[in-house]
Amino acid sequence: MKMDVLEEPGKKVVLLGNEAIVRGALEAGVGFVAAYPGTPSSEVPMTFSRIAKKVGLYFEYSSNEKVAFEAATGAAWSGVRAMTSQKHFGLNVAADSIPPVAYTGVRAGFVVMVADDPSAWSSAQTEQDTRYYARMFKLPMLEPSNPQECLDYTKLAFDLSEEFEIPVFLRTTTKINHSIGTVRFGEIKKPKIRGRFQKDPDKYYNLKPHLQVLHERLNEKLRQIEEKYGQKLNKVFPGEGKIGIITSGVSFEYAKEALLELGLKPPIAKIVLTHPISKSFVSNFIKDKEAVLVLEELEPILENFVKQIAKEANPNLVIHGKDLLPKSDEYNLERVIPALEKIFGKKFGIDFDDHKKKVDSASKNLTPRKPVLCPGCPHRSTFYAVKKVFGDEAIYAGDIGCYILGALDPINMQDFIVSMGAGIGVSHGIGIVSDQDVVAFVGDSTFFHAAMPAILNYRFNNAGKTPLIVVLDNAITAMTGHQPHPGSGFTGMGEKVEPVKIEDVVKALGAQVKVSNAFSQKQLIQALQELKSIEGPKVLVSRGGCRLLTRRQFRAKGLTLPVFEIDQEKCTKCGICTNDFACPAIVKATVEPGGEPVYSINPDICLGCAVCVQICPEGAIHAVKKEGEK
Amino acid sequence: MKFDVMLTGVGGEGVLTTQVMIARAANIEGHYVRGVQLHGLAQRGGVIPTFVRFGSEKEVSSPGIMQANADLILAFEALEAVRATYYARKEKTTFVINDYSLVPIYASLFNIPYLTMSEIIKRIKPFAKRIHVFKASHLGREKLGNAIFGNTILVGVVTGIGLLPLKEDSLREAIRVTAPREMENNVKAFELGLQLGREKRSTR
Secondary structure (H helix, E strand, O other): OHHHHHOOOOOEEEEEHHHHHHHHHHHOOOOEEEEOOOOOOOHHHHHHHHHHHHHOOEEEEOOOHHHHHHHHHHHHHOOOOEEEEEEHHHHHHHHHHHHHHHHHOOOOOEEEEEEEOOOOOOOOOOOOOOHHHHHHHOOOEEOOOOHHHHHHHHHHHHHHHHHHOOOEEEEEEHHHHOEEEEEEOOOOOOOOOOOOOOOOHHHHOOOOOHHHHHHHHHHHHHHHHHHHHHHHHOEEEOOOOOEEEEEOOHHHHHHHHHHHHHOOOOOEEEOOEEEOOOHHHHHHHHOOOOEEEEEOOOOOHHHHHHHHHHHHHOOOOEEEOOOOOOOOOOOOHHHHHHHHHHHHOOOOOOOHHHHHHHHHHHOOOOOOOOOOOOOOOHHHHHHHHHHHHHOOOOEEEOOOOHHHHHHOOOOOOOOEOOOOOHHHHHHHHHHHHOOOOEEEEEEHHHHHHHHHHHHHHHHHHOOOOOOEEEEEEOOOEOOOOOEOOOOOOEOOOOOEOOOOOHHHHHHHOOOEEEEEEOOOHHHHHHHHHHHHOOOOOEEEEEEOOOHHHHHHHHHHOOOOOOEEEEOOOOOOOOOHHHHHOOOOOEEEEEOOOOOOEEEEEOOOOOOOOOHHHHHOOOOOEEEEEOOOOO | OEEEEEEEOEOOOOHHHHHHHHHHHHHHOOOEEEEEEOOOOOOOOOEOOEEEEEEOOOOOOOOOOOOOOOOEEEEOOOOHHHHHHHHOOOOOOEEEEEOOOOOOHHHHHOOOOOOOHHHHHHHHHHHOOEEEEEOHHHHHHHHHOOHHHHHHHHHHHHHHHOOOOOOHHHHHHHHHHHOOOOHHHHHHHHHHHHHHHHHHHHHO
16 A cells, blocks of 8 residues: 555554565565566565665566576575565466475575465466475475564564575465555664675585485474474464364464354464474364364365374364365355354354345346456457457467456457466467467567467477467556566666567567557458468567556646547447447447437546447447547 | 445446555554455456455454445445345445446346346345445546546545544545545545535434
């Protein structure tokens, strides 16, 4: 929330979880931050970007998460406290470089923040549980349950990292990242931003047989962390009875409130250090219990651990968890309460199922409101032209960005979505074994992030039917909130740089390229037809700025966007603008029940791209105010 | 004490800014504040259910409101008030609805007509202790040149009626720090709404 993260110590401020993480890092004296944005983690780099200069730390938007992790490693090895942040899929990208750094360890504190997205509020693809990475890579992991803990545990993660010379994961979930909460501030520490890399074969030489020495050192670090912090970081909230709750992360907040609502006071064990989990802590908690309920979203990681410990500590213990709650989707109060009702045999005052039935009946035949491409979005124009040239039969490879919304009606031009840059890679395989026309869409930020090796691969193997790659270039990483990328012309520190032109990169990778104005149907269709007829690797760069940014730039200059109107005399009510082009600013409404529909443009949300003017077969749409007119 | 507010509307309407305003005002009064913004894919055009909860730290911990448990629902877009019934129940919830429609493309695409205001109210009634309807966005456009000020007008309205247990001055201060670029118009919008709310209060 603006500059709040820099408020005075002792102040109580309401922050997003992501902002509280930034404050925690500032209080730990972080000097180097590198990240690629990914929601729900995006506000972490965005906040750093806003304040980096003022605080005097280094911040960059890296071209992808792997590069960001590596850059932060370099800083941490050279003695500067470093941090990187990403969403769960981002960690998959960085994953290749993480285990070797777990073995070598670091010198200054190094925190790797990761945001999982149960319920997929901000993701497609999967609901992966990143806690497995901590186990696979043998790294400690801390999990806050609210914004105050986001601050506290980020700070603590730096100290823990430095004490044991090991990178530390800070794992969050959407309802931590995007939740707000009251946070009390401590002192910001002046960052140390200069360091020096010291050669040290004993630390960095990771070939066998020294590799096994490093591995054993890592095992020993984990053992010591479990011993020293297992009791200290995890907490027991004493209560009544022989049934206990074991939980971590946001599930703790649900448990706490649900129990209060039900008037129950069982003992609660809160696991903050979710890797390595302390055997003695869990053992102590369960030894005198008859039953426990393990509350954790996604995978039964804590639950399996408790089951393992119970074999020795309390073989008769009844362990509930995923028998009562799902492994998919996120938890909330109305999910947790029924599980508690069952275990404690107590009824809550509200019948959620009955209420849900009433809601369903009230919501019958309610117009759905799925997310859509914004009014004025250049991608809508590009999709429209591509469909005109390639039709419904062509295979449309999807990718990650705003254009993911092209998967929905009426566009339906994201036949599959795998991961950043994968649309191009998958299309290569299809083109080798099939003669189908394939068009692979990729965004500008995604192009720089992960698409370049896949394009190079076409040129290298030069086999099969090459797809047409359409780069949707709106000059910014739009979906995550308008962060710059190598083609934007400025950095995360706000410095101007020469933008990298996608067409130059494409040429160097050995593909033919055409550039079109994304807002010109005529230019797009001409370029697409030309490219359709040629062989070999080929790319269309469809260039048009994100209209939300254009509007912001216009406002800053005191200018207005053009305003359009539908001429009711000329409109034949064919429905192309609403049903095929489907811009949300064009509204079809029936004034009188049963009467003729009227098509109009909502001036509150129209962003003046003028593409509807080009697609209307009757020429019924015209400007009533030109661009820049007051 | 615990007070649960739900804000709902369409991405791009300024729902998140309004959440921050109310959260800051509650913080100024020393409440423990929680809440969540359910945005992601819905940068623009999707539904944005948003929550602000305030009260004592002991009672407020979940970021989201429980099903059927909102004290106050502010619907910045009329149709979204119907979807918000999930969080409402007759004994507890007051609805304040902006009589303003953003017709989703799916109305035309799937031929599922947008509901009339009277139909919307009919559907909400079984879940509402009280329903108030205001043409806040129209007022924003008419008096301040932009429909987006409808949000702040509605915050003024609920404060004026006495439906939001926060002080006028806390909200004024919160608005000032939350919307520095459009501060003047937002303060005006709040005062406009406050007046409307007070009138409503004296006539009911």
